[in-house]
Amino acid sequence: MLRKSWMMAKTEIRMVFKNKQVKGIPVFIIAMSVGFSIIFAWLGSISLFAIGPELEEFQMFYSLFMPAMMGIFITAIPVMLPVMIAADSIIGEKERRTIIPLLATPLTDAELLFGKMLTAMIPGIIVAYASFGLSVALVNGMMYFWAPSLIWIWPSLLATIQTLVMPILFSALAVGIMVIISSRVGKVYEAYQWGGSIIMPAMLVAFSLMLEGTGIDWIIFGFVTLILLVAVIGLFRLALNLFNRDKLITRL
Amino acid sequence: MDVPIEIKNLTKTFGDIVAVREVDLGVHRGEVFGFLGPNAAGKSTTVKVASTLLAPTHGTVEINGYDVLEEPEEVRAVIGLLPEDGADTHYDRLTAAENLEYFGRLYDVPKEKLENRIEELLEFLELADRRDNSPGTFSTGLKQKLSLARALVHDPPVVFLDEPTSNLDPIMSRKVRAFIQQMAEGSKQTYFMCTHLLSEAEHLCDRVGFISHGRLVEVGRPAELRRKFWTQRTFELQLAATGLTKAQSIIKSTGLVLSVQIENKRVVYVVEKAEQKNPEIVRALVEAGLAVVELRERIPSLEDVYLKVIGGDS
């Protein structure tokens, strides 16, 4: 099953990046994340020289400020990509009618959905990781010259784990949503609107990041991850149950 | 007998619309079956149900012994489909060859075999020089040819073609028809095709089925259907010299024909049981000293059959 889904995803990812609407998104996400991480790192550290209180207090301030500010760039913004890809590869295929011959191939429903999931997930993960990695390198590189006492305070272990886990869950969530709406929605722009609903759980994760250092951050993170995981599994199973060639085709 | 397409009591409704109504039909291995009928008769719907894209409302369809509802993956593995308006179902973000390759791999065609097959199809359909272009840049006919290649890329035993030669030029249409005939020969492949081109069905199809308002109204070989609907046959008679009116009155006086008249310097008569009556008519003419040069039957075309069955001429 994996082999076919993987083959499908490879071809589809190639196509995704020929789509003008989607093509620029990775650059946008990376630029936003990197740009703002530097701005926040600078803002968070500039007062170190301006006021000059105890170093420990500063490190404390910086360790709370950075995750709070960066949360949205680590979680919510990168989610755009999987949502757009999922919309394009599910609703877009329906809109362009290319889904008809695809549905006539011996792919099972699970293979098809899993392939679509990989299509949204892989670029989503690569871009999220790349923007996080670049931000981390640039922020800490800057601190090396600027404020060595603040090196490696950000990102925390928690922020790192969150960054690694979230794109996976959100890509899956995006595909689940698209499949579920696919029998009723026929236009990509409508699908984007539905895809926007994913911003809610993403905000929840961003919010949980703001609580970093309060002691309950790990608990919240664990809780949010668990909820997301359950949602993703539930949604995928629901999608698999709802996925129906007849309903998809009937409206074509 | 081996029946790779078996439709039993199939009904498909869309809300209040009954698109296909209690259709029973079996297509034999190696047969080219033509599905004919007016717009909205239910042809494409039947094809979609048989290719597992739509679920039957009632009844069953079995392809190579697999049920479309119970074993859809097995069904899909043994069929090739050229869908209705197949011309615009290609990935414009891939090249023509990549489109075929993608589908070949989804059908599990081994890599080397697939490469050969793609080249063969592109060559045959005269698409080879456009293989690296996006189908988005193709004319409608080129897209249609690519759809045909895609339906055949995995060399399926059962092929559904929904109006395969629409948009094809006459030479390419003929080529495709010859190809289909060749593939069906020796029972390698079974074809089920919807078409509005009656001459195409007449030359290509072993059997045809007429569907109207969702009901299968007639099935048979084109010649059989002709015989069934034309117990009265029409003959044209040409004479060496003048004497048309004389011939007309002689034929009339035999009392064997239903009608006789002169058209375009020929005597045209309608007769039942021609096998017995024609010799007598000719003898009467010869005995009257008339020289019969040619006696030819006016064979009704499949189009005439169609008009009679579907009732377009009423």
Ligand SMILES: Nc1ncnc2c1ncn2[C@@H]1O[C@H](COP(=O)(O)OP(=O)(O)OP(=O)(O)O)[C@@H](O)[C@H]1O
């Ligand atoms: N998805 C659908 N939803 C609602 N009604 C449909 C749908 N598809 C087909 N129909 C209806 O079912 C009937 C049969 O349609 P079908 O496409 O099978 O006709 P057809 O014989 O292929 O006609 P044509 O020669 O025009 O292609 C028509 O009345 C059509 O409007």
Ligand SMILES: [Mg+2]
């Ligand atoms: Mg049709």
